[in-house]
Amino acid sequence: MRSKTVFVCTECGNEFPKWMGKCTACGSWNTLVEETVITGRQNGAKKRGGGSAAGFDAVGQDSVPRRLSEISTEEEPRIPTGLSEFDRVLGGGLVPGSLVLLGGDPGIGKSTILLQICSHMGGERKILYVSGEESLRQIKLRADRLGVSCDNLKIYSETNTENIIEYISREKPEILVVDSVQTMFNPNLEPAPGSVSQIRDVAAMLMRVAKTFSIATFLVGHVTKEGSIAGPKILEHIVDCVLYFEGDRNRAYRIIRAIKNRFGSTNEIGVFEMGPNGLDEVKNPSSAMLSGRPVNVPGSCIACTMEGTRPVLAEIQALATPTAFGNPRRMTTGVDFNRAVMLMAILEKHAGIRLSAYDTYINVVGGLRMTEPAADLAIVLAIASVFKNKPVPENVAAAGEVGLTGEIRSCSFIENRIQEAEKMGFGKIIVPHIDVRAAKRYNNIEVCQYSNILQILKNVF
Ligand SMILES: Nc1ncnc2c1ncn2[C@@H]1O[C@H](COP(=O)(O)OP(=O)(O)O)[C@@H](O)[C@H]1O
Ligand SMILES: [Mg+2]
Incomplete structure (x- = not known):
């Protein structure tokens, strides 16, 4: 029985005889760690496998190839x-x-x-x-x-x-x-x-x-x-x-x-x-995420995103302060950083909001992480609201993707989102214009459809 030193990649598990900066198997950098393994144990290893296999005979009856039609499809x-x-x-x-x-x-x-x-x-x-x-x-x-x-x-x-x-x-x-x-x-x-x-x-x-x-x-x-x-x-x-x-x-x-x-x-x-x-x-995650939110203050907007098959309403907050140094600072929690920077650029170009002179911070309240583009509209509204120092009315929610030309693009499950906002007592929801499914009438919520951000900013503020 001898022991030898190998280097194992913590990312993919491959073994190498010597250290390298980059794992040649998976391409990750600096993931090889030194480990000692015992060699010359083949017999022992076999016995170990055989011994403990007494109780469990590997995969059993599944180890014969079968036709698809022969395999039962009972629900698990x-x-x-x-x-x-x-x-x-x-x-x-x-x-x-x-x-x-x-x-x-x-x-x-x-x-x-x-x-x-x-x-x-x-x-x-x-x-x-x-x-x-x-x-x-x-x-x-x-x-x-x-x-x-x-x-x-x-x-x-x-x-x-x-x-x-x-x-x-x-x-x-x-x-x-x-x-x-x-x-x-x-x-x-x-x-x-x-x-x-x-x-x-x-x-x-x-x-x-x-x-x-x-x-x-x-x-x-x-x-x-x-x-x-x-x-x-x-x-x-x-x-x-x-x-x-x-x-x-x-x-x-x-x-x-x-x-x-x-x-x-x-x-x-x-x-x-x-x-x-x-x-x-x-x-009811929506009511949990919305509890204790400030009303009628600038820099806050409610987004309606989908988490799986369930719509969830959450508050997005934005803050903009004049930049002290040359480079404006951007920070996001809960939304994708690059997406937020892109939305700021869209606001600057198409709505004339001079964010390049402002440090901007964005936060999703309640620890939720929004990965969906449909949160764009609420992010844009929260930033515009803090910049113009005017609140988004407290009974307004928003869902929609914003494109690079400032257009509002459609999003999936629009009806579920509207219903969730209605259920949570919102009086108005801002959605993309092109979604015909949204044009249906709802009893307790007004559905406002827009096709670009300039229109929205004019009407909301
Ligand atoms: N007496 C207590 N009262 C309330 N919360 C507690 C108490 N003790 C522990 N906790 C909560 O439980 C958590 C520990 O959870 P635990 O299941 O041990 O975490 P993990 O296994 O993920 O490390 C703590 O962080 C704390 O929030
Ligand atoms: Mg534990």
């Missing part, structure tokens, strides 16, 4: 998690045998939500919660605080994957939580827990167990300071579903977003609020 059965917001993100509930990776900043509430889900699902199902981060006592204290008590839920404070597998093969739980994948380790591998080889091994092993015994598995993943899940990208490729827990730690709202989902859409978000009793669902 789903296990409700007890939190409808979480079910929505998963695409209607948890699929047995699937692997779900949950990433997020420290303290955002990953362990909390998983413990809550376990208590909801633990009625008639056996659940194993493996924690490599907290002691049994710490988990018990949290469970008491959250009011979780469930006899089918077993807590296991362990990091050695061999012991975990051994326990799972014996007890066959239906739901497994591993908190976190970075703390688990295979004692047969040399590198420390959290290294690329360990994470890759742990994930592959859990995948095998999940598929063999049809265990729905949650993996908690740490995130790096860039915000992606720590470890090789292949971790995200292995699992069926990648969820990110986002939100401002200092504020109560938390959003779960699916980045990858083999069993549903990746557009849905689940909104939660952190309280002393854990995470509560926010069934």
Whole structure:
């Protein structure tokens, strides 16, 4: 048995004999880290594979090619998690045998939500919660605080994957939580827990167990300071579903977003609020996002964006102050920076708003991230409002994409957006002119259709 040093890319997981500045496999810069691996263990490795394969015979009956027509297409059965917001993100509930990776900043509430889900699902199902981060006592204290008590839920404070597998093969739980994948380790591998080889091994092993015994598995993943899940990208490729827990730690709202989902859409978000009793669902995100907003002050406008199939209203705020130095400063939170800079350029060119002499800041209230171009109109209105020092009337919402010539372009789901604004008590919504679907009459909301920003600015201010 000999050990040798290799360099592993943290992005793609490829191994190299020497260090390089750039990974030649995936092209990322400065991602190779040094790791020690044991060689000359082929026999041992085979035995290991064969030994642990006693319980799980790889993919079983699926390992024969079949005709498409022979494959049954029954709906995957789903296990409700007890939190409808979480079910929505998963695409209607948890699929047995699937692997779900949950990433997020420290303290955002990953362990909390998983413990809550376990208590909801633990009625008639056996659940194993493996924690490599907290002691049994710490988990018990949290469970008491959250009011979780469930006899089918077993807590296991362990990091050695061999012991975990051994326990799972014996007890066959239906739901497994591993908190976190970075703390688990295979004692047969040399590198420390959290290294690329360990994470890759742990994930592959859990995948095998999940598929063999049809265990729905949650993996908690740490995130790096860039915000992606720590470890090789292949971790995200292995699992069926990648969820990110986002939100401002200092504020109560938390959003779960699916980045990858083999069993549903990746557009849905689940909104939660952190309280002393854990995470509560926010069934109506619009009213949560709009609560406490200032009325009739310049620099604020309500955008109506779609999060998956659900319209959400949120406040966009803008601030413009004279530039002290030559270069004006731009800063955005919650909207795409480049998109915001483009909208400022459009305002400067087509509406004569001299933003080049102003530092401009844009913020989406409530920690929401708006990636949709339909938020353009509200951004433009918020900036114009602060610049002209005139408020956008408090009962006005806006949805529409702004083009480079200052035209207002159509956006999808216009009817849903109008209905949401109507439901939330808005009296007026500004939408693109070309959307014929918007021309329908609504009882409690006036739909104002415009074709370019100059028209809007003239009429609103
Ligand atoms: N006694 C408490 N009362 C209210 N909130 C608490 C309490 N203890 C912890 N929290 C909240 O729970 C969060 C920790 O959640 P946790 O699930 O441990 O996060 P993660 O597992 O993502 O690191 C804290 O950031 C805090 O907001
Ligand atoms: Mg935790």
